Amino acid sequence: MFDLDTFATGLAGAAAQEVDGGAARICELCVSSLPVAGAAVAVMAHVNRREVVYASDDVANELEELQFSLGEGPCVEAFGTGRPVLVADLSLVVDPRWPIFAAAAARTTARAAYALPLQIGAIGIGVLDLYRVRGGLLDATQLTGALMAADAILWSLLRLRAGVGIDDGAADGARWLTEGRRSHTAVHQATGMIMVQAGVDAESSLARLRGFAFVNEKLIDEVAGEVVARRLRFDERAADDGVPTSGGGH
Amino acid sequence: MSSEREQVLAEAFVGLADTLVAGYDVIDMLHRLTEVCVELLAVDAAGMLLSDQRGNLQMMASSSESSRLMELFQLQNDEGPCLDCYRSGSPVVSVDRADAAQRWPRFAAQAELEGFESVHALPLRLRHETIGALNLFGGQQGALPPGDLRVAQALADVATISILQERAVHRGEMLAEQLQAALNSRVIIEQAKGVLGERGQLDMDQAFNRLRTHARSNNRRLSELARAVVEGTIDASEMLDVLPVAKAWDPTVG
Known part of the structure; x- marks a missing residue:
């Protein structure tokens, strides 16, 4: 029986624990808690450039490699469209979106696949792929768990890619999961504002926002609110050493 | 219903149907829908919240993007008519401030700041599943007339359809896919x-x-x-x- 609260606690722990092993630990947690046989994480710069950062078993790895070499499949589709791709039956459905992959996947033991994009708005860094040996879909609660796992992996990878050390980065992925029932609207708006202020892309912008929140022991939503209210700026020069300026501009 | 109002209503539905045909943008559509609510019904603001399938409600569209109004919607992750409506799958009506203050103290305090006296929340439903709710705020006390409520529910249903798109209907998993994309x-x-x-x-x-x-x-x-x-x-x-x-x-x- 899948228990969402226990799973969420496990995710927060896994996200907080280590920098480079976060994705692996979260995948392991998915395999042990959700009704799936395997899990893999592909990090993608774009559809044709990607790297499998973790695969829980040979089948999970093979599914990744197949899609990578064929350039099609649920994972490729999820990354390209920015939406989850949930396939209840890989063997029967020759999906027009991935005819060659479907034939190849039928030779593995995988019968259902769920590809969940790792994304926040325009920031898309990869896909969490889950598979199982019997067909069917995750129920609503299990899907919630899988979506939360994708969020946790996203934060873990963002931290790694931003080069944030474990000391300052620890627990902030977990914070996003546990910060409460929020929309984070200001976080997304501030991400866009900091992009312009510091001249960086959306991913770096979010990483700076998050790093600042952590160092100052504030919630990311609070810091974002200050940015949107134009009481805090992350200027280009100051951003080099990660120090934003206060009260600048308007 | 006056014939003039019928005309406005007919035009609104024709306009919404037009946007649903091809190449529409779901967020734009939902915004349009909340504006239609304010044009057609005796309400002063409208907003739509959707479940993010992680246990939270997210603001998807509102008749005004005012940040203070957004605050009101965001508050509903803790308490409020939209949350109750989403959880129960049934309409929630609060006709005056005293009633709202009793049921949702924090929400009512914020609503008072915005000058709202009444609130209606209508579910966005697909078969047995509730995916969100439409919130209608009025500056006057009292419930909407039954005719208005039926129109509002029809608009909420249009919103559900627009989120799911036509190809979704036969595949249950499409709900999750479309909702996450939106x-x-x-x-x-x-x-x-x-x-x-x-x-x-x-x-x-x-x-x-x-x-x-x-x-x-x-x-x-x-x-x-x-x-x-x-x-x-x-x-x-x-x-x-x-x-x-x-x-x-x-x-x-x-």
Whole structure:
């Protein structure tokens, strides 16, 4: 029986624990808690450039490699469209979106696949792929768990890619999961504002926002609110050493 | 119902149906829908919240992008008529402040700041599943007339259909796929508002209006345009400097 609260606690722990092993630990947690046989994480710069950062078993790895070499499949589709791709039956459905992959996947033991994009708005860094040996879909609660796992992996990878050390980065992925029932609207708006202020892309912008929140022991939503209210700026020069300026501009 | 009002109602539904045919943008559609609510019904503000399938309600569209109004919607992750409506799958009606204060103290305090006296929340339902709720706020006390409520529920149903799109109907898993795509589109729009707001020194409402106006006058989908702004594949200054002369280039825009 899948228990969402226990799973969420496990995710927060896994996200907080280590920098480079976060994705692996979260995948392991998915395999042990959700009704799936395997899990893999592909990090993608774009559809044709990607790297499998973790695969829980040979089948999970093979599914990744197949899609990578064929350039099609649920994972490729999820990354390209920015939406989850949930396939209840890989063997029967020759999906027009991935005819060659479907034939190849039928030779593995995988019968259902769920590809969940790792994304926040325009920031898309990869896909969490889950598979199982019997067909069917995750129920609503299990899907919630899988979506939360994708969020946790996203934060873990963002931290790694931003080069944030474990000391300052620890627990902030977990914070996003546990910060409460929020929309984070200001976080997304501030991400866009900091992009312009510091001249960086959306991913770096979010990483700076998050790093600042952590160092100052504030919630990311609070810091974002200050940015949107134009009481805090992350200027280009100051951003080099990660120090934003206060009260600048308007 | 007066014939004049019937006319407005008919036009609104025709307009919504038009946007549903092809190449529509779901977020733009939902915004239009909340505006239609304010035009047609005796309410002063409308907003739509959707479940993010992680246990939270996310604001997807509102008749005004006012940040204070957004605050009111966001509060509903803790308490409020929209949350109750979403959980029960049934309409929730609160006709005056005293009633609201008793049921949702924090929500009622914020609603009072905004000058709202009454609130109605109607479920966005697909078969047995509730995916969100439509909130209607009024500056006057009292319940909406039954006819208005039926119109509001019909608009909520249109919203559900627009989120799911026609191809979704036969596949249950499409609900999750479409809902997540719509939620992410909303996030991209917020990011784009930030970019435009900072570039043009606009507040977030103004930034949204620039984005939406540009999308319409150039026949682009709102979410696609927002993505182009965030990814830098469109020059944001196009949206900032240019006064609404875009019409001159595109005679099809009305």
